[in-house]
Structure formats: C-alpha cells, structure tokens
Amino acid sequence: MLANLLPNVQWETMWAATVETLYMTGMAVAATFVLGVVLGLLLFLTAKGNLWENRLANTVIAAFVNIFRSIPFIILIILLIPFTKWLVGTMLGANAALPALIIGAAPFYARMVEIALREIDKGVIEAAQAMGASTWTIIWKVLLPESLPALVSGITVTAVSLVGYTAMAGVVGAGGLGNLAYLEGFQRSHNDVTFVATVLVLVIVFVIQWIGDIVTSKIDKR
Amino acid sequence: MITLEQVTKVYQAANGAVTAVDNVSLEIREGEIFGIIGYSGAGKSSLIRLLNGLEKPTSGRVIVAGRDMARVKGRELRNARQEIGMIFQHFNLLWSRTVRENIAFPLEIAGVPREERQKRVDELIQLVGLTGREEAYPSQLSGGQKQRVGIARALANNPKVLLCDEATSALDPQTTDAILDLLVDINKRLGLTIVLITHEMHVIRKICDRVAVMESGKIVEQGDVLHVFRNPQQPITKRFVKQLVEPEETEEAVSHLFGHYPNGVIAQLTFVGAAAGQPLITQVVRQFAVDVNILQGKISQTHQGAYGVLFVHIDGAADEIGRALDYIQDQQVAVEVIHDAR
C-alpha cells in the first residue's frame, strides 16, 4: 500500500538521511549554544555600564557578530570552503557542514543571548555585587540562571533554523534529508521522495519546538 | 562605625557633570538607626552606594568598620561587602531561586559549607517570620514577604552594617510598618548599625535615632530625630516635618470648620517630646474661663517620644483666651493661631 503510493522511497536511505540531519542539527546546536553564550556574554559584559565595560572589545565583537549574521547562509558555505577543507579535509558528508552551520548560527544566537542578558534586572546584578560576589559568581549564579528560559527559547528558535540550514547544506553535498530531497527527489523527479523528506523535516522541527516549549515553561519561575 | 569625610561624588554624564554628593561629612555610630531623608534626585542612593563601594567617591574618605571603602579593591572589597548587608526598594531577589536558595546565595558567595548553610538559612527564615514559605519562588510572594527575604539575605553573613535603600517605598502602609518593626527588632537583637534612606518622614519618625536631611547633594541638617522635629532650621526640613504632623487634608478640613465657629480662635498646638495633649487641655479648661474643642489631631509616637499637632477651638472672653494661649505656650507647646474671631 505504502509502497504503491511512494514507489521511489527507499526507507533505509530515508532513515540514514534523517539520522544525518539529526546528527548535523544536534552537533551544530550544541556548538552554537556554547559559542553563542560565550559571545553573548562578552557582548553583554563589555557593553557600557557593565562589569567588563570595554568599548574596543565590544565594537570588535559586535562587528564580527553582525557581519556573520548578515551573510546569507548559502554564500557563507561557499566562503567557508577553504576553511572547511582545511579543517575537515573534505567538502562531503555531515561533518563538512558543521563549520558553516555553527559559524552561521552562533552569531545569530549570540545576539539573542545578549538580549536575554539585558533583560535581567540591573538591580539583581547589583545586589549580588553588594553581597561581595566575584564576576565569575555573577556569571554562573546570576546571569545564566536568571536568563535561562530566554536562553532555551532562543536556542529552540536557532535549532529550528539550523534544521533549515542543514537542508541547504545538503544541496551542496553535506548529506541529510535536504541532500536526499535534492538528489533523489528533485534531480530525478521523484516527487514522493521530496514529499517524505519534507514531512520528516517538519516532524523534526515540531519535535524541537515542542521540547523547547516544555523546557522553557518548566524552568520559568517568573 | 561609619565616617564620611568631605565626600564628593561627581558623575560624568553626556550633558555635563552631575554632582550627586557634595562635600558630605557624616558620623554614624555603632548600633544606631540613622536615617537620610531627601526628595528624589537629592543624591541619597549615590550616598548609600558609596558605603559599600558600589560607587567610588570622586574625593573624600568613606570609612566603614575601619576600612576605607574608596580604596579597597578586588578580594578585600568583596570581603568588606560581606560585612555590609543591603536591602533594596525593589527587593532584587533572584526569581530563579526559591526563598531558601535566595537566602543561601550570600552564604555560597562567602564559601560557607552546605550543612552550615542549611542551618543558617533556617535560623534566618525564622528570624524574619517566613516559616512555611521556604520553597516558594519570589513570584509567589507578596511585597512584604519579598522584603523579608531581602532582609534575611542581607543578614546572612552576620554583617555589622545594614544599608536600606528605600526599603519600604514599594510597600503599603501596613506592610511598611511591619517591615520597620522587623528592622527595629533586628537592630535591638543583633546590635546592628542601620543606615536607611527614604523620602518618607513616617519612616524616620518611626524607627530612626538620628536623621540627616539631604538636598542637592548636601546634608543641610542633621541631629537627633526629636531635636530636628522640634527645631527644624532649613525650609526643606520644615516641609518634611510639616508633612508628618499636618497632612494637607487636615488644614483643609479645619478651614472648612471656620464657618462653624463664629467666635473665639482656632489654634494649632504642636507638641514635641513628653508633653501629651490630653492633660494640657484639661488644665486649660480648669484654670481659665474658656471652652476648648478638639477639632483635629494627630499625635505620633517617635522612636524617642511623642510628637504631634492638635487643632483646637477656644472660645470665651478675648483676654481670657489670650491668657490661656500664653499658658499653653509656657508648657513648651508651640501655638499658632490660624483663625481669629475674638
């Protein structure tokens, strides 16, 4: 029955592509989270009136973030080809997509982190200072816990975009559902393959959003 | 305990320099409750923030518990701050932590081991009357309860000084009184020095031993609360004192009554210290051929004695009224005739 409706779908290949997409997304989300939080913290802390106020550092980081956030992803992949080849050794496969995915998403997420940190009541930071907290204590025990719901909902949004990015990366050879849809579905005109790949991408996106929403509402005690 | 010597704080803002604290010298004694009152923008917050090094003075010395807060840095500054508790107008609790975890926070900073932390937090919860709310999050507490958490948190490391920046300004009158009672209780029990800033005379009246009045960065008047109440020198101090004993509606209410009393005088009697209103009125009625009606009155209990105002209508022969007024004045009560129909 299913085989009649979807004559060209090979389920093992489809499954392998799904796993690849999940792998790329998972790795990229993890790295983006770490890098984005670090960059976001630096952006926040070096801003005017904050703990590490430093005009030069702030300008440099902000410029870096803005530039990489503005480059369209597909162009970023092409720009990063030499870097990726040097780092991963090839342009094919899931790992080759990671540098572009992370460099594309981390600055985007860093801005969200910065906004989340700016939402924290200045008075709370001041109270911690008044108690004699060091900057590290403030980062670990005030800034990150107090902004956690926003950090989680931000990474959820970022993860959803990353699923889309992996599909784009797939077109240029990185594997995953995007790659399958392009090679099998589009180039060989197997619309059923494209259809199934699309449904799977949607399912992944919905699951990510669903998990993100649950976690956010669990940790938000405001 | 706290000494300020010619302290000035200048902020460099985009549109020029702002002198928030202007050559202030102050001496705050160990164990007293010292109030600083002033209108918005007077520089009160800037002044109190100098005491725990949240701001550095542009010039002058700020000595708290033997340390010059203007000069200590790094670890020494952080250690000094652990001996100075602070509570805030908007409580500044961490919403991601429960009551218990909020109170434990300064203990974590001080490196107190977990077990001891638990014990200390339990003590503090009891001290501030929050038993039963330990596991609540700040968003589930009322303003008064939040401030109790703030106080417990500020006391966690057994500070020598407690700074209160408008600690009751976000609370309703009943809650304000409860929090002020708690502060007095802590002051008595722990012998803690308390510095509080406020724009409400009521707070000064209720708990302070001494008061300083601040205007445009300067301390324009200071002294024992009762003394300042009795002899306010500066116009701003007079305004504050007036706000306390003579709410605007009282004056209005009394002026409405002028029509009802075609004869005699309406006078405002201001009591300071021990002299209480009722016995004096009895004396006047006994000794002089006058009738006395109390129209309005407000006697407040300060930390050091009674203070208040009575509006009275005195009727009788003109010279008899005069003698009665002189007599009242002799009893250390200030008399002001506000409506004369003799």
Ligand SMILES: Nc1ncnc2c1ncn2[C@@H]1O[C@H](COP(=O)(O)OP(=O)(O)OP(=O)(O)O)[C@@H](O)[C@H]1O
């Ligand atoms: N960080 C700052 N930078 C520049 N100017 C400041 C800064 N903090 C305070 N000021 C200015 O210093 C003056 C005193 O402010 P401060 O906050 O000490 O007053 P306040 O008496 O506490 O007022 P309020 O009752 O409104 O809290 C004000 O004119 C204010 O604008």
Ligand SMILES: [Mg+2]
């Ligand atoms: Mg203030």
